Amino acid sequence: MAQGDTPQGGGSHPVILQRSSPPEHLRITEILRKETVGGILLLIASAVAIIWANSPLTDSYFAVRDVEFGYEPWHLRLSVGQWASDGLLAVFFFLTGLELKREFVSGDLRRISRAIVPVAAAFGGVLVPALVYTAVNLTSPDTLRGWAIPTATDIAFALAVLAVISSHLPGALRIFLLTLAVVDDLIAITIIAFFYSTDVHPGYLLWMLLPLGLFAFLAQRRSGFFGASTWAPWVILLPLGIVTWALMHASGVHATVAGVLLGFCIPVLRPTPDGPPLAPRPGHPGLAEVFEHRFRPLSTGVAVPVFAFFSAGVLIGGVEGFVSALGDPVLIGVVLGLVLGKPVGILLTTFLVTRARKATFDPGLSWWDLLGVGMLAGVGFTVSLLVNDLSFGAGHEHNDHAKVAILTASLTAALLASIVLRLRNKHYRRIEEIDTVDADADGVPDVLEDRRP
Incomplete structure (x- = not known):
């Protein structure tokens, strides 16, 4: 997911928004294709939820969402909506942990010079929206708790927007957006762990360390314990992961944090019989790559859409209800944070880093393109909905208004980004024509040949 920023063509200045190495290009292209689907x-799940919640059958939607089931002695008697946010989203954050570890261990982000721009942009894209929301709600202590709602970027929603507008956004910009969103997710889960955990029970946290530690130990030593078996890791590691999640949930820390921790425990490098671990390559994947391949369809095809279905449904109350929500500082803060704060934070941070390092853009790209990506990053749907539910209880007036704000801001950000990116689409087509030429038919675009590791 990295953006190369090493000198090119004999130049003396680092370059940002550069094409990635061939292995990263192929891997990220596959990830983006799945995330687009x-x-x-x-989008479909969210639309169905909103229509159902505002139809004559509205009571049935909330009745289904609020049905409870689970084992109470283990603190697992939850509503359907809670199972979706606490359970299914743990799969999503497990993948986030896997992706980040892979990038920093064997991907293009393993070099600080390459990681600094997208990582800094992610932090700027979190900090400025939070400051904007805080400024709007500074005199309203009861709404200030929602300061983290506008800090998220939904990569799946953003890529769906690109698919809808038929954008030929260059791979370097797509990878920058994906990197930013994944780092953004890690920041979000850290915020959730430290600022949105209530009634924390240290005892459960200590017990949680036992299955987590055993999970990490067995995952790292999998070749010795599991041999060549493909099913043994699942039989042993999956139950340990579920126990870790359950104890994290019982501790009062949001259970999705367990997903990231488990993802970090999975080894990226592939073991060798006698020598040091090696980087994964086609036909010889590491365990992280195997797990990512198995869990991504579950995350993108089930976990996130189901969560969105049970979280996006909000009773708007027609035009009158929408107008009444406009006076809520929560709505104002969320909309301004996502639509304005996100692109400003990303652009400002990138500007400061590039000026400090005297970096330049890759030929063919400019600040205009980064503006479009920054606007698209304002699509903060899935994680924003999660943080909203943690900030204001379900059914609370501010909770409903924040959902309206998240929907409004995400659609507005998508529309503005679409306008900017579509104006550059002819230019992007020319870049795409260059990037897809493979004269020697070796499966690697010719423009990436000089970037082979």
Whole structure:
């Protein structure tokens, strides 16, 4: 997911928004394709939820969402909506942990010079929206708790927007957006762990360390314990992961945090019989790559759409209800944070880093393109809905108004980004024509040949 920023063509200045290495290009292209499909499912699920919640059958929607089941002594008697946010989203954050670890261990982000721009942009894209929301709600202590709602970027939703507008956005910009969104998710889960955990029970957290530690130990030593078996890791590691999640949930820390921790425990490098671990390659994947391949369809095709279905449904109350929500500082803060704060934070941070390092853009790209990507990053849907539910209880007036704000801001950000990116689409087509030439038919675009590791 990295953006190369090493000197090119004999130049003396680092370059940002550069094409990735061939292995990264192929891997990220596959990830983006799957996330685009998941984003379309996400849009469909959200639309169905909103229509159902505002139809004559509205009571049935909320009745289904609020049905409870589970084992009470283990603190697992939850509503359907809670199972979706606490359980299914743990799969989503498990993949986030896997992706980040893979990038920092064997991907293009393993070098600080390459990671600094997208990582800094992600932090700027979190900090500025939070400050915007805080400024709007500074005199309203009861709404200030929602400061983290506008800090998220929904990569699946954003990629679905690109698919809908038929954008030929260059791979370097798509990878920058994906990197930013994944780092953004890690920041979000850290915020959730430290600022949105209530009634924390240290005892459960200590017990949680036992299955988590055993999970990490067995995952790292899998070749010795599991041999060549393909099913043994699942039989042993999956139950340990579920126990870790359950104890994290019982501790009062949001259970999705367990997903990221488990993802970090999976080894990226593939073991060798006698030598040091090696980077994964086609036909010889590491365990992280195997798990990512198995869990991504579950995340993009089931977990995120189902969560969106049970979280996006909000009773708007027609035009009158929407107008009444406009006076809520929560709505104002969320909309301004996502639509304005996101692109400003991303652009400002990138500007400061590039000026400090005297970096330049890759030929063919400019600040105009980064503006479009920054606007698209304002599509903060899935994680924003999760943080909203943690900030304001279900059924609370501010909760409903924040959902309206998230929907409004995400659609507005998508529309503005679409306008900017479509104006550059002819230019992007020319870049795409260059990037897809493979004269030697070796499966690697010719423009990436000089970037082979």
